Amino acid sequence: xxxxxxxxxxxxxxxxxxxxxxxxxxxxxxxxxxxxxxxxxxxxxxxxxxxxxxxxxxxxxxxxxxxxxxxxxxxxxxxxxxxxxxxxxxxxxxxxxxxxxxxxxxxxxxxxxxxxxxxxxxxxxxxxxxxxxxxxxxxxxxxxxxxxxxxxxxxxxxxxxxxxxxxxxxxxxxxxxxxxxxxxxxxxxxxxxxxxxxxxxxxxxxxxxxxxxxxxxxxxxxxxxxxxxxxxxxxxxxxxxxxxxxxxxxxxxxxxxxxxxxxxxxxxxxxxx
Amino acid sequence: xxxxxxxxxxxxxxxxxxxxxxxxxxxxxxxxxxxxxxxxxxxxxxxxxxxxxxxxxxxxxxxxxxxxxxxxxxxxxxxxxxxxxxxxxxxxxxxxxxxxxxxxxxxxxxxxxxxxxxxxxxxxxxxxxxxxxxxxxxxxxxxxxxxxxxxxxxxxxxxxxxxxxxxxxxxxxxxxxxxxxxxxxxxxxxxxxxxxxxxxxxxxxxxxxxxxxxxxxxxxxxxxxxxxxxxxxxxxxxxxxxxxxxxxxxxxxxxxxxxxxxxxxxxxxxxxx
Numbered sequence: 242x243x244x245x246x247x248x249x250x251x252x253x254x255x256x257x258x259x260x261x262x263x264x265x266x267x268x269x270x271x272x273x274x275x276x277x278x279x280x281x282x283x284x285x286x287x288x289x290x291x292x293x294x295x296x297x298x299x300x301x302x303x304x305x306x307x308x309x310x311x312x313x314x315x316x317x318x319x320x321x322x323x324x325x326x327x328x329x330x331x332x333x334x335x336x337x338x339x340x341x342x343x344x345x346x347x348x349x350x351x352x353x354x355x356x357x358x359x360x361x362x363x364x365x366x367x368x369x370x371x372x373x374x375x376x377x378x379x380x381x382x383x384x385x386x387x388x389x390x391x392x393x394x395x396x397x398x399x400x401x402x403x404x405x406x407x408x409x410x411x412x413x414x415x416x417x418x419x420x421x422x423x424x425x426x427x428x429x430x431x432x433x434x435x436x437x438x439x440x441x442x443x444x445x446x447x448x449x450x451x452x453x454x455x456x457x458x459x460x461x462x463x464x465x466x467x468x469x470x471x472x473x474x475x476x477x478x479x480x481x482x483x484x485x486x487x488x489x490x491x492x493x494x495x496x497x498x499x500x501x502x503x504x505x506x507x508x509x510x511x512x513x514x
Numbered sequence: 515x516x517x518x519x520x521x522x523x524x525x526x527x528x529x530x531x532x533x534x535x536x537x538x539x540x541x542x543x544x545x546x547x548x549x550x551x552x553x554x555x556x557x558x559x560x561x562x563x564x565x566x567x568x569x570x571x572x573x574x575x576x577x578x579x580x581x582x583x584x585x586x587x588x589x590x591x592x593x594x595x596x597x598x599x600x601x602x603x604x605x606x607x608x609x610x611x612x613x614x615x616x617x618x619x620x621x622x623x624x625x626x627x628x629x630x631x632x633x634x635x636x637x638x639x640x641x642x643x644x645x646x647x648x649x650x651x652x653x654x655x656x657x658x659x660x661x662x663x664x665x666x667x668x669x670x671x672x673x674x675x676x677x678x679x680x681x682x683x684x685x686x687x688x689x690x691x692x693x694x695x696x697x698x699x700x701x702x703x704x705x706x707x708x709x710x711x712x713x714x715x716x717x718x719x720x721x722x723x724x725x726x727x728x729x730x731x732x733x734x735x736x737x738x739x740x741x742x743x744x745x746x747x748x749x750x751x752x753x754x755x756x757x758x759x760x761x762x763x764x765x766x767x768x769x770x771x772x773x774x775x776x777x778x779x780x781x782x783x784x785x786x787x
Contacts, residue, residue, distance in 0.1 A: 261623070265610055267573030269619065275571050298548050300540030301640050301656040314600065321600035324612055326644040328592045337538055339597055346542065350534070367574050367640065371599040383574040
């Protein structure tokens with residue numbers, strides 16, 4: 242796949258129809274853009290169904306204890322956002338961590354279990370990631386992540402990620418997008434505080450699918466990180482986990498940049514299913 | 515419609531399949547319960563489509579300024595929740611108001627306009643309402659609200675609410691639920707601080723559809739409140755607004771209580787469309 246020319250970000254004052262941009266890094270979608278967004282998501286969910294994935298509707302925040310068990314706030318404080326009551330706020334109630342990535346809602350469901358088979362889930366979540374600046378569809382404080390998550394043996398998780406790599410590359414091509422796969426470090430490891438960061442540089446566990454230098458999907462191999470944190474076993478060994486995450490607004494951005502502002506002229510997203 | 519016998523709330527230790535309950539008043543849905551939830555919501559959205567409603571996907575929080583313009587935090591501080599970055603929190607950044615009701619996202623889109631026709635929108639939002647205690651599906655900190663919202667003349671809004679009243683009563687019956695309509699005061703008016711509360715007692719603007727004493731839908735006539743707040747006109751007069759709000763988790767609760775724990779034995783939600 243070819244490197245692409247520099248394409249500027251969407252300017253907040255010149256947005257396509259169906260996209261309204263708000264301060265604090267949030268967007269409203271409507272019209273043909275929203276319709277495409279939902280069909281794209283439904284196509285991914287339909288593919289997940291062919292893997293016998295269990296669909297989930299997760300809560301807005303990580304349940305108390307889950308963030309701790311993952312070490313999220315300590316390894317990634319600068320990207321976290323909290324929700325808390327307005328009137329009752331006190332130091333005793335620090336608030337709940339707003340979902341940073343959909344897959345965090347899967348592992349606690351399997352806590353303490355020894356799985357007889359690999360387990361696949363799919364879910365969509367509004368995710369929050371704090372950044373120094375925001376751009377429409379590209380870098381939002383609140384954005385939409387669809388994930389497919391596999392928990393199993395090392396072999397099962399590696400086969401899942403390998404298969405998804407090929408499938409998603411095919412979707413990208415059929416949507417007319419020029420993507421390339423790049424190794425990346427997992428954003429859950431903060432170089433300043435975590436030895437995990439160096440480990441990832443040496444043995445990359447995260448691969449991003451980039452279009453115009455923006456990651457629209459990521460393929461994440463967590464090894465036994467979550468299996469250990471949540472005491473999940475598979476066939477009597479600590480389970481491995483892996484997930485494929487789709488940043489749905491970024492797929493819209495890639496399609497806008499490639500095919501123009503009218504979704505009626507974009508390739509149908511149903512090819513995904 | 516008949517008064518019903520007292521039915522206890524779902525006990526967090528004895529929940530139906532497909533419902534996981536978390537501290538802080540949040541739930542995860544899966545399995546047949548989630549499937550029904552999505553079909554129910556799709557049925558309401560399909561009905562809204564027959565009204566030529568514009569679908570929206572709103573942001574997670576009220577954009578800054580919108581909460582102020584509605585007077586939300588001053589009239590209802592005890593129910594509000596805020597989202598803010600974890601690391602950057604300071605008094606200069608009080609945070610954003612997490613969506614308290616879906617319809618707040620509609621009015622700012624029409625701000626400053628004089629509408630040539632009545633305008634109908636539909637949208638679904640994860641809404642936050644702080645309470646002193648929480649119960650699964652019944653009283654959640656974070657829950658799901660589907661709304662249909664009309665902006666128009668007084669006559670148009672009253673006709674919209676009247677029509678929806680009849681349609682929703684029919685859905686309720688066809689789902690086998692024994693509902694009753696009750697006048698209520700608008701939760702946006704706090705009796706301790708707002709003269710609006712007394713006005714509502716005298717001229718009820720909010721009607722709730724209750725099943726087993728739990729409101730599963732509300733019909734709200736805002737008169738010119740939002741039209742004035744957002745300078746929306748209809749035919750050169752200040753616009754009136756009205757909305758019908760469905761608490762989707764509470765519809766599940768009503769169906770669970772009435773028909774038992776297996777959604778396969780519930781009436782099909784497609785009757786809504």
